[in-house]
Amino acid sequence: MKKSFNVMLSLASFIILFFTSCSKNEIPESSPTDGLTKITEGYAPGAAAKVEVYTSVSVINTGYTNLYLAIYDSLSGNRVDNANIQLTPMMDMGSMQHSSPFENPASVNAVNHLFPCSVVFIMPSTAGNWTVSVTVLVNGKLGTFSFPVTVVDPVKSTLKSFTALNNGAKYFVALINPVKPHIGINDMEIAIYKKESMMSYPAENGFTILMEPEMPTMGHGSPNNVNPIGIGNGHYKGKVNFTMTGLWQVNLEFMMGSEVADDTQFFEIEF
Numbered sequence: 244m245k246k247s248f249n250v251m252l253s254l255a256s257f258i259i260l261f262f263t264s265c266s267k268n269e270i271p272e273s274s275p276t277d278g279l280t281k282i283t284e285g286y287a288p289g290a291a292a293k294v295e296v297y298t299s300v301s302v303i304n305t306g307y308t309n310l311y312l313a314i315y316d317s318l319s320g321n322r323v324d325n326a327n328i329q330l331t332p333m334m335d336m337g338s339m340q341h342s343s344p345f346e347n348p349a350s351v352n353a354v355n356h357l358f359p360c361s362v363v364f365i366m367p368s369t370a371g372n373w374t375v376s377v378t379v380l381v382n383g384k385l386g387t388f389s390f391p392v393t394v395v396d397p398v399k400s401t402l403k404s405f406t407a408l409n410n411g412a413k414y415f416v417a418l419i420n421p422v423k424p425h426i427g428i429n430d431m432e433i434a435i436y437k438k439e440s441m442m443s444y445p446a447e448n449g450f451t452i453l454m455e456p457e458m459p460t461m462g463h464g465s466p467n468n469v470n471p472i473g474i475g476n477g478h479y480k481g482k483v484n485f486t487m488t489g490l491w492q493v494n495l496e497f498m499m500g501s502e503v504a505d506d507t508q509f510f511e512i513e514f
């Protein structure tokens with residue numbers, strides 16, 4: 244009787260230990276950075292802050308790149324969820340330097356402990372060296388963390404540029420969606436930036452866009468597309484219908500008022 248009681252007791256404690264250790268080891272707390280890749284981390288001296296930089300891709304391509312910043316108090320190690328953040332992308336091409344379009348975090352408040360922002364890299368690193376500087380203002384203290392970025396041209400370009408017929412200005416057009424194209428109606432999103440100078444690339448909201456997808460090798464298009472329309476911050480959203488797999492050419496015409504700015508650009512999307 245006593246022996247079986249002891250067996251039961253040890254069995255019970257075994258079960259308790261087993262399940263508590265299980266819940267500790269095998270069900271880890273979900274992290275805000277799950278599914279993201281950390282590309283670098285470092286300190287922003289002066290702000291007493293550590294900055295971790297994440298992306299949602301394994302390789303950074305020329306074009307629109309989402310970045311996610313995690314900020315920590317470098318003394319306590321605690322997360323910082325309220326910070327003013329200013330990005331400065333810069334490319335050093337030897338004989339000259341230039342910046343590129345970018346988007347600072349939309350709010351001083353972190354979204355699930357991260358600060359989403361973006362940079363549109365307008366050239367690959369074969370043409371020079373990219374550096375992104377992150378200046379953070381935390382509790383009234385200012386500091387900057389700078390890091391190098393390697394940018395490669397993708398097989399199918401997701402960044403186009405043109406010189407507008409109506410005003411002579413240069414514009415960059417970055418493809419944001421579809422990231423994972425599929426048969427049927429896909430979200431279509433692009434962002435447009437004006438090259439004001441080597442250092443200034445403001446978002447351009449002034450275009451009306453006509454979009455027409457076609458399969459160049461098969462000589463057909465698709466019905467039920469929705470032209471991308473401006474939603475602010477230079478972003479334009481619509482719908483593109485891919486009725487089959489293969490190579491699609493999404494033709495874009497950019498109008499400013501009644502004037503055609505450009506009708507030569509297209510994105511190639513293959514899946």
Ligand SMILES: [Cu+2]
Pocket residue numbers: 334336341366370371
């Ligand atoms: Cu460059």
